[in-house]
Amino acid sequence: TAKRFEPKNWTIDDFEIGKPLGRGKFGHVYLAREKKSKFIVALKVLYKKQLLKSNVEHQLRREIEIQSHLRHDNILRMYGFFWDEKKIYLILEYAPGGELYKDLKKQPNSRYAEPIAADYIGQMCKALKYLHSKDVIHRDIKPENLLNSLGTIKIADFGWSIHSPHDKRQTLCGTLDYLPPEMVLEEPHDKRVDIWSLGILCFEFCCGFPPFEAHNNDETYKRIRNIDLKFPEHLSPEVRHLIKNILTLDPKQRYTLDQIETHPWIKKHAAAKEQPTQATGPNITQ
Numbered sequence: 001t002a003k004r005f006e007p008k009n010w011t012i013d014d015f016e017i018g019k020p021l022g023r024g025k026f027g028h029v030y031l032a033r034e035k036k037s038k039f040i041v042a043l044k045v046l047y048k049k050q051l052l053k054s055n056v057e058h059q060l061r062r063e064i065e066i067q068s069h070l071r072h073d074n075i076l077r078m079y080g081f082f083w084d085e086k087k088i089y090l091i092l093e094y095a096p097g098g099e100l101y102k103d104l105k106k107q108p109n110s111r112y113a114e115p116i117a118a119d120y121i122g123q124m125c126k127a128l129k130y131l132h133s134k135d136v137i138h139r140d141i142k143p144e145n146l147l148n149s150l151g152t153i154k155i156a157d158f159g160w161s162i163h164s165p166h167d168k169r170q171t172l173c174g175t176l177d178y179l180p181p182e183m184v185l186e187e188p189h190d191k192r193v194d195i196w197s198l199g200i201l202c203f204e205f206c207c208g209f210p211p212f213e214a215h216n217n218d219e220t221y222k223r224i225r226n227i228d229l230k231f232p233e234h235l236s237p238e239v240r241h242l243i244k245n246i247l248t249l250d251p252k253q254r255y256t257l258d259q260i261e262t263h264p265w266i267k268k269h270a271a272a273k274e275q276p277t278q279a280t281g282p283n284i285t286q
């Protein structure tokens with residue numbers, strides 16, 4: 001277990017490097033094994049030159065500071081980090097199931113059945129309650145930043161997380177799909193931005209696409225500002241009710257994590273997950 005991972009001055013020679021798992025903007029992630037303990041990890045290799053060029057070293061410092069102190073089953077562990085002349089290495093928990101957005105795209109119609117989606121959203125509530133209890137806002141909740149570890153969802157990539165409340169803003173880049181109105185309007189924002197993103201995530205899990213998708217940023221922003229929600233026919237009334245109460249323009253009206261966790265749509269499916277379905281019949285062994 002991870003307790004074998006006592007803080008020490010790691011070097012790249014402590015690890016055997018395996019296959020590349022994926023590439024981020026600033027480097028690659030490799031499967032790796034710590035030689036003495038044979039512990040399997042994901043080793044994220046970042047190039048200092050690249051980081052300096054993009055002026056994100058403060059973001060990386062925050063990512064390391066935040067993620068290395070968090071301990072929660074639904075948050076990817078950072079066991080440590082080290083560097084050499086040209087690179088910085090993050091020693092991360094390995095999630096065998098890989099990136100959730102790839103799994104989502106593989107599903108029929110690129111969407112999960114509602115019981116699966118409800119289970120995942122329930123897990124995300126637990127992770128966000130823990131994060132917010134530590135006054136951490138993730139600010140970048142989306143399928144691309146979630147990993148799957150045998151049915152347990154792990155929030156990864158704390159590159160955009162900050163301590164709340166917060167009013168400064170780093171130039172936003174990437175898709176607006178998950179941004180709440182208050183961030184798009186560049187108003188001071190707080191933990192409730194993660195709750196908005198959870199509503200977007202819930203819609204995308206159940207529908208296969210985000211609710212305010214459009215051809216360009218201006219269109220997306222207009223749909224966000226107008227809460228232009230169109231539910232596909234197959235969506236249950238329960239999940240429509242939940243999503244409508246999360247995707248509110250006014251953050252004060254927005255459901256809290258407790259209201260989401262106790263919503264019938266979440267409780268109904270979470271209960272189902274607790275009680276495995278009744279065995280079909282007595283399994284006669286003799």
Ligand SMILES: CC(=O)N[C@H]1CCN(c2c(Cl)cnc3[nH]c(-c4cn(C)nc4C)nc23)C1
Pocket residue numbers: 021022023024025029042044092093094095096097098099147156157
């Ligand atoms: C930007 C970034 O770090 N993105 C991803 C790349 C892999 N990485 C992983 C991280 Cl950080 C941790 N565990 C992973 N497991 C996998 C993975 C497993 N399979 C079967 N396929 C993959 C892929 N990837 C990771 C995070």
